[in-house]
Amino acid sequence: MAEPITGNIEVNAPVAQVYEYWRNLENLPSFMKNIEEVRSTGPDTTHWVVKGPLGYRAEFDARTTQDEPNSAIGWNTVDGDVQTSGQVRFQELGPDRTKVEVQMKYANPPGGKAGEAVSRLTSGPKAIMAQDLKNFKDIMEGTATPEEIQQRPAAADAHSGAIATLTSGTGLAVVGGVVLLWLLLRRGGGSSKSKGKSRIIFEF
Numbered sequence: 001m002a003e004p005i006t007g008n009i010e011v012n013a014p015v016a017q018v019y020e021y022w023r024n025l026e027n028l029p030s031f032m033k034n035i036e037e038v039r040s041t042g043p044d045t046t047h048w049v050v051k052g053p054l055g056y057r058a059e060f061d062a063r064t065t066q067d068e069p070n071s072a073i074g075w076n077t078v079d080g081d082v083q084t085s086g087q088v089r090f091q092e093l094g095p096d097r098t099k100v101e102v103q104m105k106y107a108n109p110p111g112g113k114a115g116e117a118v119s120r121l122t123s124g125p126k127a128i129m130a131q132d133l134k135n136f137k138d139i140m141e142g143t144a145t146p147e148e149i150q151q152r153p154a155a156a157d158a159h160s161g162a163i164a165t166l167t168s169g170t171g172l173a174v175v176g177g178v179v180l181l182w183l184l185l186r187r188g189g190g191s192s193k194s195k196g197k198s199r200i201i202f203e204f
Contacts, residue, residue, distance in 0.1 A: 005125045008101040009133040013140040015092040018100060019070045021140065022088055033154040034128060041081035043104035045078070060084070100136070102129065128154070 011018055021027055025046050036049040036057075042066040051057055060080020066087065068073055074087040084105065091099040131154070138144035158174045 004105045005101050006101070006103045006128055007126070008099060008131040009137050010093065011100060011137045011140045012096055013098060014096055015070045015090050015098040017113050018098045018140055019073075019090050022090075022100075022136075023067070023073055025064075025075070031139055031149055033135075033152075036194050046075075048080070100133065102133065104129070130167045 029035045034051045039047045044147045054092045058078045061074045063078050066074030072089045086104040133147045
């Protein structure tokens with residue numbers, strides 16, 4: 001099970017305004033780059049479409065489990081490709097200042113174990129959440145529109161050149177060749193010490 005992903009940010013906007021924008025879960029794709037769509041399907045249910053590493057795409061249904069005005073919002077998956085839950089807490093720091101704290105948990109991360117491994121090689125979930133919160137802050141404070149946010153490169157693509165190379169067939173072949181060469185050199189260097197069999201395990 002993946003560890004919870006947490007983050008927080010302070011926003012120069014009234015707590016009621018911040019809460020109301022987030023409470024409409026259909027607004028999430030405007031500042032969360034890995035969410036394609038959140039669609040209301042009932043009084044407390046929504047359908048989500050999210051993106052993961054290597055072009056992975058997942059859909060699931062969620063239910064709002066907590067809704068405390070100007071205080072907290074929570075949700076859990078009820079059916080779909082991944083099991084996830086989340087909570088957002090809002091703390092009023094002043095008439096025009098709010099602290100937002102987010103925790104999200106994926107029992108099955110988008111893309112499975114391979115996706116989880118790739119996300120570690122890239123900028124990682126923490127960096128993605130940090131960017132999402134910065135995007136949210138900019139929208140709330142009026143320094144960027146949702147359309148402008150969508151034009152920003154995602155944190156997951158911060159090292160896009162390296163990622164593209166690593167995930168391409170050529171890139172994987174090169175990485176595999178380097179690893180194999182390193183193993184052969186290491187084995188050759190230690191051949192006089194041991195003639196036993198070697199076992200290589202790649203674990204994700």
